[in-house]
Amino acid sequence: MGFRKKNKSPPVLSHEFVIQNHADMVSCVAMIILLGLMFEVTAKFAIMFITVQYNVTHTLHTDEKLELMNMYQSGPKDMATVFFYLLIAVILHALIQEYVLDKINRRLHLSKTKHSKFNESGQLAAFYFCSFVWGCSILTAEEFVTNPTFLWEGYPHTTMAFQVKFFYICQMAYWFHALPELYFQKVRKEDIPRQLYYICLYIVHITGAYVLNLHRLGLVLLVPHYLVELLFHASRLFYFSNENKQKGFTLWALLFVIARLLTLTLSVLTFGFGLSRTDHQGFSLAEGNFNVLTVRMTCLSAICLTQAWMMWKFINFQLKKWREQVQVQSSKKKTVSPKNKPGKKDSSRGGSVNGVMKAEDKTSPRSRKSKTS
Template identity: 70%
Template sequence: MGIRKKTNKNPPVLSHEFVIQNHADIVSCVAMVFLLGLMFEVTSKFAVIFITVQYNVTISNNEGPEETAVNHFHHGIKDLATIFFYMLVAIIMHAIIQEYVLDKINRKKHFSKTKHSKFNESGQLSAFYLFSFGWGTSILLSENFLSNPVSLWEGYPHTLMPFQMKFFYICQLGYWLHALPELYFQKSKKEDIPRQLVYIFLYLVHIAGAYILNLNRLGLVLMVSHYFVEFLFHVSRLIYFSNESNQMGFTIWAVLFVVGRLLTLSLSVLTVGFGLSTAEKQGFDLAAGNFNIFFVRMTVLAAICFTQAFMMWKFINFQLRRWREHAEAQSLKKKQAPTKSKSKKDKANGVNGVNSHGADSPRSRKEKSS
């Protein structure tokens, strides 16, 4: 899959510029190696670990007239290989969206450097959030987690997952890991890197924590609600770049952002604080995947509360900055309005208060005749 930016100069092979310009081609070749490995018996066992979801468990389902087999999956160390492969896929998809969608829009709109980077960021994330929200919602509906909230903690530990849920978590971890090398590939500004590293780290910690601690059901619900709110924000920012007077999307996002934080805290306290504390299986058992002890529960709640507080703090600062900029713009308009009206009045009365038609007034004509 060739994704190469056309440039007049060919940088030296294996130089930084060469890697940045051709990183999608390089990553595509690496991914192709794993796919080709499936074709040969010697390497197929090794390649399967990277491409397919591991740790399959077949469970017999006796419901109904016939006995059916249902496949479930649990997590393990081999998942790191699968996450690595889908991280490569995420890099390739990132390059495709950038090359064939965002770059074409940027060339038409002629954005400034600041808007250019923000537009690319919002374009990539809005596509990812929309896809993840739709995929996660379909899993919630198929597993009836929304209609039965008790299932979020009932039967813990939830070591077994359906294929779609496990693959969803694999892709999520792969995507947020791919964001780290993208900082280099996209030539991110030094002042933007700390901010991006913070939210990448928060995503990885929370998603991996829910996956490893077998809180995958709660994590899925929280991700779906969070991704919907974030999707609205980035779509609103894309609309704002095309029409700066249209800021209705930010208002809707602000309301849903606060609702999302309250929903996250409520579900977390309900599931971890109350549900797991009254569950039948208490104690720490690494082999069984049971982490239902007081210390782990409090650590999870503290991490979630800290993250929500951090997000609210960033949100409040963002809103204050917007209001400040809006107030400055309004005051500037008020200052310009009297100046414009005064200049129009001066033009009508003439320069320095003298009427431009003063020479033709009756008094001047009388003086001339005398």
């Protein structure tokens, strides 16, 4: 009888060890922060990581009574909150990967290239779906859509509701967590630049909207964008399960162009017309006012360049897909086209060439002797 070969565990703190156990290590750090709430000495620091900071109470005067509203501002302590929810995002990422995506991958038997893309689309589809539903609920509650002037009226928007601030905290935490996930998930070197591009773009735009007190505009632009991205990754998941299911890409292409036009329209309307006509003009870090021409043009240029880059990638993707379809159709035509068949005249002669019959044994026919009188 032969002995079973046991899989050797990787050395402690090696690359393979960290990759295999990164979720457990991160959960331990999160548990340490949560345990800090149990002691008075560390409770103040633990609360800074877990709860949303900079609470401000506003008093609303109504006809009958006074109402208190809890609003929130932004500040440097938010970095600690983003760090804690970054840890939560890493844990959720590992749970979705292990208990959902890995089980589906075993059934589909995908190649290495499709396997990595399937995991990427699965993670992003779950995030986009949750963010889209959450963003829609905030938009309906805050009435951002019904009144477009609400995007720039009363700027600087230094205060925000709890749901709005927590939404931005989670958004920043997720996209910051996507950077170490490139290492944890062993992303291929060919895919790292592409993923780094859109991760950094998300971080810059979302953080910029949060810091510059443009959270209203950022929220309105994120929701339709997340809907388009959700449709794309959902269509790609269905495509990997069955390559004949490609109708979702057609709807995605239509909504993609509409979302780009909507983003450009709202951005030009806000930075070009709305903020330039408000009463509060100037630059003040203390007041959170960044309503100057330089900042407005920088933000508008960044958005326009990003939309142009996305459209360029979209056009290249569509052209590549169109070329692949043309090649597939041309190859099908070649296989279906009939082979060259002999003509009727050649077949009717029964193998004669120039009136002379050919013998099957490749011998010339005998010539008859002429009779002499």
